[in-house]
Amino acid sequence: MGAGIGGLTAALALSARGHDVTLIERRTAFSEVGAGLQLSPNASRVLADLGLGPALRRAAGEPARVCIRGLASGRQIGEVALGRAMRERFGAPYWVIHRADLQTILLDAARGRPGIRLLVGRAVTGLSEDGAGVALTLESGSGRIETAAADLAVVADGVRSALRARLDRRRLRALYQAAWRATVPREAAPPALRGDETGLWLGPGRHVVHYPIAGGRTINLVAVMPEDGGSEEWGAPGDPSRLRAAFADAAPPLAALLGLPESWLVWSLVDRPAARPMARGRVALLGDSAHPVLPFLAQGAALAIEDAAVLAGALAGGQPVPAALARYAADRAERVRTIQAHARRNGRLYHAGALVSAARDAVMGRLGPARMTERYAWLYGWRPLGSA
Template sequence: MSQRHILVAGAGIGGLAAALALAHAGFRVSVTERAGAIEEVGAGVQLAANATRCLVALGVYERVRDMAVEPAGFAVMDGRNGRVITRAPMGAAAQARFGGPFIVIHRADLQAALAAAAREMPAIDIRLGRTVRGFTQAAGQVSVQLARGEGRETLEGDALVGADGLRSAVRGVLHPNARPSFRHRAAWRATVPASALPARLADPVTRLWLGPGAHLVSYPVKAGAAINLVAVTPDEREVHGWNLEGLPGELLAHYRDWSADALALLKTPEHWLRWALFDLDPLPAWGTGRVTLLGDAAHAMPPFLAQGAAQAIEDAVVLANTLKEASDIPAGLRRYEALRQPRTARVQRAARAMDRLYHLAGPARIARDLVMRARSGDAVLERYRWIYDWRA
């Protein structure tokens, strides 16, 4: 029997993780990517124990760790007065508690590590500059129609995995009426040299600064040489794009009354990228026949629990496991979907709830902070043990 051939649309974090997991499970994999090069927009990503255990299983954690930081602590800050609301030790303490490391890393470094590992595997073929135009299923195969510059080509395989992001072309064929949902917020992202900040703001700590209507996240990346900043503000510009320049003055207008430390972070970058935030309402079904979805293409979620990339990586491992164990490809894909849909929907609901919680104002904000102080940072982490304890 010939080696089964899986087609993966998208060479982002989820697509590359899927390629690695499938290759380790004995499949031949062709990854198509519309971009001409594998590169990621400058931003950081947080990976909790549920994701790092998957990276260990994929054999890439050591590669990733070289450019990552394992924060020593986590702190929730009052954005207005700069005081700590609650904090928790991370590092070895979190690893002992949840059975895996919690790391922060520049997204480009994570994607580069996954791509390098994929290129070293003979079973994985990465084809750049290909845009999915459609697909058909017949005679036990999937035929994917691709645009390559001015030309066209067709790629055939035993299954197609749409890991092509929020604006998925594969999902567009499966669910033409499923549109991303605008969250009426923008994430402003920047990375600055750690040396440009006071030492107290460049330490290995993940900080979440909360204020009325807006919040700010800061954490180290590039092995501690840089600090990643994500500022989330109200925004009604429903324009999708990862490279939209943001005006610093416009951003700072949302943080006029914030603390000196928060403003020191916000005033350091000369350039910001502004991303409108979208997610995707749960789909009635991810796929049909020999086609399925993975990552943001299936379950894009707000970034407020830092689980978007982690859930895509989980998807990848479960997909490979179910296909390896299945008697036939369609049965394996339906089993994968049955396992993943309830969990990703629950994580998405929790992330949407955090959107509301982070941005409270007035008495509700005061009550939230009192509860968080009373419960401690450890309790904040324990609330999401059901996320972090997950194992394939």
């Protein structure tokens, strides 16, 4: 259940292994916000293996590098090699893509597979299980109730998952930081920031990421800054003047870029430990419902995509469903916790104050582009067990 990036990839991976899948989605329309997504080689490899490589290559960009700068000084701190360096080192590209383009590619692929039945406009409101299978209760917007039965249920209903509590009752924790997202036409950006690269600007308590998406026509902007309250609403409109005030000290080209969007959407950042366990009996959690990842490592969707590949592999071995799902949960446990921890640590490093940031900048500067990439070999070099 849930036709986000995780649910759609899981449906494709399971159907590729010969399973019949019913994908249940609460929304009626698949309008993704105008924002971008980074797809690192650990995820792009899985999607390419599902036959989506050509479509993704047409829609995605492949920036040559990440240029890391001081938010206020504008001084270059370090560089991470992407583009060809990533492909040659990890055998798969580091793509950046418009979320809507990725969603469309996944959805078109799912619609083209006879083994996948897509039920939209139905929220899963109940789930019960016995020795033989699972029974789901579905409710449409008009209040109509339906039931569906299956051998197993994959819960991929996102960070605010209603059904995760069946396996793990720990609550979401507000981070009191928010990610503001916007897009601007590339030709409107300051010339220094129009290049084919990802920009990462670090300052105390704040950072900004930008990269070109939509065939290079648009620049995707993400600015993370402190917030007081924390909103339940995911992607609420934000007041551009608040954003500009929070980044008033930004270096001139960054300030000019941040001044361009007329509208911003705001995501209050939340965290929660990975579910223990990620699966029990005939129910498995997948993606953000199992393990939300703070956006400081760009790995939330990537992990959901990895989950999908591992789940399909675990279910291919002919074991009884509960044993296969237990194998999936065991395979994922350490990796998802490690990545969650790295994302938290990156957040602390990105937003560090004077002392720690001086040490951070010195290390990044000394390492150089290739070694900065190599530090993440454990992350980007990942392959599902049993893959070539």
